[in-house]
Amino acid sequence: MDRSARTGPEEGTEVLADLLLAWYRPEKRDVPWRHARDAYAIWVGEVMAQQTRMDTVRSYHARFLERFPTASALADADLDEVLKVWEGMGYYGRARNLHAAAREVCRSYGGRLPPDRARLEGLPGIGRYTAGAVASLAFGLEEPAVDGNARRVLSRLFDMANPSPALLHEAVLGLMGSRPGCAAHLNQALMDLGAGICTPRSPRCGSCPAAGRCLALARGTVARRPAPRRRGPLPHQTVGVGVVWREGRVLIARRPPSGLLGGLWEFPGGKLENGESPADAVRRELREEVGIEVRVGDLIDRVNHAYSHFRVTLHFYEATYVSGRARARAATAVRWVEPRRLVDFAFPTASLPIVRRLQARPSSEPGSPT
């Protein structure tokens, strides 16, 4: 076969669609929310899976649906509770958006997700990919859902270096148009092929059902498709954090509702300013942002964590309350809580080792803080 004679997604789509579908049926991944056409379960699962490994998502998805089985149940819940169920999975904006969108679904659509891409994309946090996934998987609509895996597969199949979302959609629509009624399976076949065979660095072309129709393989460009995105090193921040004790309780503060880690609770602290040590930063932040004087003690731990746009090293220090009245300034609330009660609050992943350590430590000073 002269593969190089083919030039783009418009040619040979029936053959390619059939190869993908024939491979997908026996080889598909076990993705729990894709077993049934429950639009709500699909929506939650697809949002979770965008930035989290599938192995992790499975248990979170089951727990989330057990606690919030419908959009109405999610809409009725407090955001604090939603964040608590989400705790440890990161990218908390996803949880806040799910909660806001569930309320919108109840307000505008009677508690059911609308079977329409445009209206789905009008909901908080639902972008092109999620709308396509819900529309095709739940409602059988011919709508592309191109995640990172599918993008890589399509870039290689059609030898596209840096395809735009519109071009990728056109390629998928071509496949869907050649085999009507198979939109959900075609979307999932592309995603699953990218997850298991057409991987970023070591694609297993020898096991690929589409190898005979892959332009990048024929042209020797697989390693350059899609063209790598150039990213410089992530900036790094150093932060001092105080675990401030007062009469057997520790101080926690809630972050503002929007932005990074919005709505989560944390131990107060902040970035180092010029020439400061982490302990200095703890003292200053507690004075300026919380309004209390503290005595900084031993280092508890250093925790490294990477976010999408920066890395951070958090230096957690023991600290003892000295004077003043804790108040919320940058935070939206502050509380003194017994260590055993920390489990009731949602914390960022980077703080969880400290939370667990404090819960395991018996509190020696009963008290009644203000």
Ligand code: SF4
């Ligand atoms: S032949 Fe190789 S590069 Fe092409 S789609 Fe299959 S696994 Fe990917």
